[in-house]
Amino acid sequence: MAHAMLSTDRLPEEVNTLISTEAEGNPFFVEEILKTLLESGVLRRSDRQYTLSRAAEDIVIPDTVQDVIMARIDRLDEVTKKTLQFASVIGRHFSRRLLDHIPDLRGQSAAALEQLRALEFIHERSRFHEPAYTFTHALTCEVAYGSLLVHRRKELHHVIGTAIERHYADRLAEQYEVLAYHFSKEPAPAPRGPALGRVVDPSRTGSMSGIFPLAFRVFS
Numbered sequence: 001m002a003h004a005m006l007s008t009d010r011l012p013e014e015v016n017t018l019i020s021t022e023a024e025g026n027p028f029f030v031e032e033i034l035k036t037l038l039e040s041g042v043l044r045r046s047d048r049q050y051t052l053s054r055a056a057e058d059i060v061i062p063d064t065v066q067d068v069i070m071a072r073i074d075r076l077d078e079v080t081k082k083t084l085q086f087a088s089v090i091g092r093h094f095s096r097r098l099l100d101h102i103p104d105l106r107g108q109s110a111a112a113l114e115q116l117r118a119l120e121f122i123h124e125r126s127r128f129h130e131p132a133y134t135f136t137h138a139l140t141c142e143v144a145y146g147s148l149l150v151h152r153r154k155e156l157h158h159v160i161g162t163a164i165e166r167h168y169a170d171r172l173a174e175q176y177e178v179l180a181y182h183f184s185k186e187p188a189p190a191p192r193g194p195a196l197g198r199v200v201d202p203s204r205t206g207s208m209s210g211i212f213p214l215a216f217r218v219f220s
Contacts, residue, residue, distance in 0.1 A: 001030050008048050014056035015043060022061045028137065032068040033061055035120070039075060069143045076115075079105075083112035084121055087133070088144035089156040091178075096131040101163035102156065157185035 002011060002019050015037070023029035037043035042059055044051055052059075062068045073081060086102050087094045099109045113133060116122045121140055125132045135141040145153070161182035168175045 001027060002034060005031060005034055006045075006050065008050060011050050012052050014052060014059075015050070018056065018059060018061065026065065028139070029065045029068070032065055032072065036061070036068055036072055039072060039119070065139065066143050069140055070147060072119075072121075073144060073147065076119075079108050080112040080115050083109055084116055084144050085148050086156060087122070088135070088141045089148070089153055090160055092135045092138055092141045093125065094133055096133070097167060098160055098163050101167075102159055151187070154185060154187045157182045158187065161186065 002016065003009065019030055019033055023033055034043070037059075038045075042053055044053055062071055073084060076084065082104060083099065086105060087099060090098050096109055096113060099105055099113075100107075105112075113122070113131070117124060117133070120136055122133045122135055125134045135144075148156070161179055164175050164179055164182070165172070172179075
């Protein structure tokens, strides 16, 4: 399996043993271990041959595939890492337009997305209307999302929901489900009484905050 992924006939025997021991036949785990070894410089390629840059006993592989993914994310530069994390808040499928409305990323997402695509964290999905991308694996999206602090995730959900309102105002009905998800995750006000679900007000069509916010509010 590893040989096919790297398009080579031979790998150091230590690598074969390491992968067999750690991945236990899980193709995704094999893939992430190989990427980790390559990106960290432990496994190096010269022509069609691969060699190890350190002794096998000095190589440490995290115990779970989630930990391997997180280790890969942690090796990214700051902007690229934030781009991946913020994209995970949008969801497995996301557009560059929405990313560019997050203040921390303005003017920086294009290069970061290209780097993430080269590293196979994401792949490009469509360019018909706007640059759009998909996380290569759903688990990568989940790990990136889980690496953000809860209060930061809530802030980002609010920013993303507001951006969707603004940019899809002419076809907002198509975004109701997505908006409901983001607004249900945004920061909530402090409790002041019995919780009541917010209801749809069909007379207000200019904003999701009037049409279809599903986040719960608390009224006195």
